[in-house]
Amino acid sequence: MSVKQTIELPQGNLDSGNMLVNIGPQHPATHGVLRLLCELDGETIVQIDPDIGYLHSSFEKLGEFRTWNQIVPLTDRMDYLAPLMYNCVYVMAVEKLMDLKVTERCKVVRVLCMEMERIFSHLLWLGTTAIDVGAFTPFLYAFQERERIYKLHEAFTGARITTSATRIGGMMADLPEGWTDQLRNFVETFPETLDEIDSLLTRNGIHLGRTQGIGTISGSDAVNAGFTGPNLRASGIDYDLRKDRPYYDYETYTFEVPIGKNGDCYDRYLVRMEEMRQSLKILDQALRRLPGGPINVDDPRVSLPSKTDCMNDMESMIHHFKIVTEGVRVPPGDCYFAIEGSKGELGMYVVSDGGEKPVRWRVRPPSFVNLSVLPQLAEGHQVSDLIMINASLDIVLGEIDR
Amino acid sequence: MGIKDRQNEQLPVAGNSDLTFLTTKVDFVVNWARRNSLWPMPFGTACCAIEMMASAASNFDLARFGMERMSFSPRQADVLICAGRVPYKLAPVLRRTWDQMMQPKWCISMGACASSGGVFDTYSMVQGIDTIVPVDVYVPGCPPRPEGLIYGLMMIQEKIKSESMADHERLRREDPEGAGRPVADSSEVKALTGVFGNSTQQDKFSSLAQTARPGRFKDVLK
Amino acid sequence: MTEGKVSMIEAMVDVFGSAITGSEIQCGDQQVVHVEPSNNLEILTWLKDTEGYDYDLLLDVTAVDYGSIPGVEVVYQLWSITNKQLLRIKCALPEDSLKIRSVADLWGSANWLEREVYDLFGVQFEGHPDLRRILMPKNYSEGHPLRKDFPLRGRFSREKQTELALKQDYEDYYSPEQLEGFGQRSDD
Known part of the structure; x- marks a missing residue:
């Protein structure tokens, strides 16, 4: 049976005005609760207004009501993709303000933690970004490897994500027995998976088509926009805090800083892939040089006296009581301390008035600043590219909204 | 096999001795179908969302429970998993997502922040999503392990098992002014x-x- | 290293005179300069453009409310990529005029950072292209949360907060006329 149909074409001019499309805040491709208001001319983006704050949990206000050590559990809920890194940078800032030198073992353990977290965070970015361009397999591979780091977290701290592993003056505990062997095993076997993911994506025609020449930003624009971390290095600017403002003896480790050329999504991908390999190199060296000795500093301002002393000695008991009930006291002053985070320059600005609680605890959020460039990057591109550009910036909403 | 063959196929007719029967209660078969193909609507906001992704990935594999299809559209979802903190700015979004879901629907509040506000007893945070939407199962933890989420989903399955079609109206009744x-x-x-x-x-x-x-x-x- | 810093302070005092109200070194190696809020834009432009200093990366704009001292202090963190130098500029604002000139024209990164300071502290940035709330809802009516006189749990009761939150109508945002910055609809 055939039916002849005549289609009535509308008379006059079609409405060719710009459209307003709302993406998010609950959308699988926005990597969190980000809302993007896009004004579109057909498929082309005219302008974007990112609307953030849908995860504003008032960390900074809450920090003013917590003692110095009580802030540590807040830090890992801020960036749940690299929790140990946030634990470390917060206590490092406070230690710098207190002029407290941690032990050699603690330094190396923190380097291990931070480099492990860089891989941990980049793997999630890799998996979710691959999904955004239509590749599901890398997500499964990446999560399998992440699961191994989850196990390392769990063996060390007891928790999978919310680690809260650091304390002012050291760590919550020394590394458990056999932990370094597990980590070494990971360092040795992980490159295999990385190569596999590499072979799936790096020369993949679809991936190249979706990323090359998309969301390009020049070096000087990137500096002006406040880009840091892999995003800035993809634009060809050599700025890595591990080299430029070294902390924890990073100048003594041998590693290279990957630099991109074009500043597009593909270069950002390449830089992150190479960073994972370099992190493995650092992990390998750190595992080799891990010294023995105590992990916590022996400083009366932060460390508790031993149990025997408390039982036999009045002064030690008072000391114990005061540290436990009042918390650590930090001398007045302010301190900005930053490390090379997985997403960019991750800084902590702490202000103390000498009390047991901070006057102000400010996080310099790398993804907040990186996201603010999105309107500039996506202008003129298609809607489908917007998803890729947004993914390539590697944002985490917990830290953007704080 | 082509369309022709299918057309010539004998249609099942009642009374045909080749057919086998299974007698059961309507409640049972409906609940059996419902509970074994729950489509979750992942309302993931923070840390718990990462654990939810981990439960969907290969090690924990939600697909074993008929839930591998994460339904990102609320219209086709059966169970809302609210994973993570919910600030007041997000509250109307959550409510709207819930309103868009079709009956029958269930809700899991995953993690301490969604269930009670968690450590965030502050100016911007909803103190438990049960002030916004009705919740069936609370999964404790900060964040809960994937096993915890899977256990929560199995509790939803148990709950569905005991539901009755006759009681549908009462179970689904919701006070529209009750939120908040x-x-x-x-x-x-x-x-x-x-x-x-x-x-x-x-x-x-x-x-x-x-x-x-x-x-x-x-x-x-x- | 220290020599260079001292001479930079001297050069700043030479150029700006009394607009530089003080300088100190925090934590051993962090240079802090206190400046008059009325001169912030000139001083930051000078620091960014002068040969030999080149503070080209604005890392952070934030504010501190000390509580014991009335007013809010705006803090800029600067970094020079070529010279590898960190610098912190502080402008203390008196409590009766929380106003300062915006540096969003100098650095693109200042745009959102200043909006955040406005949102959480209520500091007015004059000349900012798009100064509106960024983290809190646009119609948030309880004040500026990071001030010291703002209670941790907000000013309203939880019931009222939930009620106000659920009243927000997201359909509003779909009509272009109601959006700031989205008003131009081409009608050809």
Whole structure:
């Protein structure tokens, strides 16, 4: 049976005005609760207004009501993709303000933690970004490897994500027995998976088509926009805090800083892939040089006296009581301390008035600043590219909204 | 096999001796179908969302429970998994997502922040999503392990198992004005919590409400 | 290293005179300069453009409310990529005029950072292209949360907060006329 149909074409001019499309805040491709208001001319983006704050949990206000050590559990809920890194940078800032030198073992353990977290965070970015361009397999591979780091977290701290592993003056505990062997095993076997993911994506025609020449930003624009971390290095600017403002003896480790050329999504991908390999190199060296000795500093301002002393000695008991009930006291002053985070320059600005609680605890959020460039990057591109550009910036909403 | 063959196929006719029968209760078969193909709507906001992704990935594999299809559209979802903190700015979004879901629907509150506000007893946070949407299962933990989420989903399955079609109206009834209104009245809360109050009714009796530092100028209310 | 810093302070005092109200070193190696809020834009432009200093990366704009001292202090963190130098500029604002000139024209990164300071502290940035709330809802009516006189749990009761939150109508945002910055609809 055939039916002849005549289609009535509308008379006059079609409405060719710009459209307003709302993406998010609950959308699988926005990597969190980000809302993007896009004004579109057909498929082309005219302008974007990112609307953030849908995860504003008032960390900074809450920090003013917590003692110095009580802030540590807040830090890992801020960036749940690299929790140990946030634990470390917060206590490092406070230690710098207190002029407290941690032990050699603690330094190396923190380097291990931070480099492990860089891989941990980049793997999630890799998996979710691959999904955004239509590749599901890398997500499964990446999560399998992440699961191994989850196990390392769990063996060390007891928790999978919310680690809260650091304390002012050291760590919550020394590394458990056999932990370094597990980590070494990971360092040795992980490159295999990385190569596999590499072979799936790096020369993949679809991936190249979706990323090359998309969301390009020049070096000087990137500096002006406040880009840091892999995003800035993809634009060809050599700025890595591990080299430029070294902390924890990073100048003594041998590693290279990957630099991109074009500043597009593909270069950002390449830089992150190479960073994972370099992190493995650092992990390998750190595992080799891990010294023995105590992990916590022996400083009366932060460390508790031993149990025997408390039982036999009045002064030690008072000391114990005061540290436990009042918390650590930090001398007045302010301190900005930053490390090379997985997403960019991750800084902590702490202000103390000498009390047991901070006057102000400010996080310099790398993804907040990186996201603010999105309107500039996506202008003129298609809607489908917007998803890729947004993914390539590697944002985490917990830290953007704080 | 082509379309032709299919057309010539004998249609099942009642009374045909080749057919096998299974007699059961309608409730059972409906609930069996419902509980074994729950499509979750992942409302993931923070840390718990990462654990939810981990449960969907290969090691924990939600697909074993007929839930591998994460339904990102609320229209096709059966169970809302609210994973993570919900600030007041997100509250209407959550409510709207819930309203868009078709009946029958269930809700899991995953993690301490979604269930009670968690550590974030602050100006911007909803103190438990049960003030916004009705919740069937609370999964404790900060964040819960994937096993915890899977156990929560299995509890939903148990719950569905015991539902009855005859009771449909009562089970699905929802007070449209109820959202945001505390269920317990002040006297009840006071009797249970004494002088401390709880996080939703603190301003009545608790001195915890006075958390501002005194001796400063008033900032202007707009 | 220290020599260079001292001479930079001297050069700043030479150029701006009394607009530089003080300088200190925090934590051993962090240079802090206190400046008059009325001169912030000139001083930051000078620091960014002068040969030999080149503070080209604005890392952070934030504010501190000390509570014991009335007013809010705006803090800029600067970094020079070529010279590898960190610098912190502080401008203390008196409590009766929380106003400062915006540096969003100098650095693109200042745009959102200043909006955040406005949102959480209520500091007015004059000349900012798009100064509106960024983290809190646009119609948030309880004040500026990071001020010291703002209670941790907000000013309203939880019931009222939930009620106000659920009243927000997201359908509003779909009509272009109601959006700031989205008003131009081409009608050809």
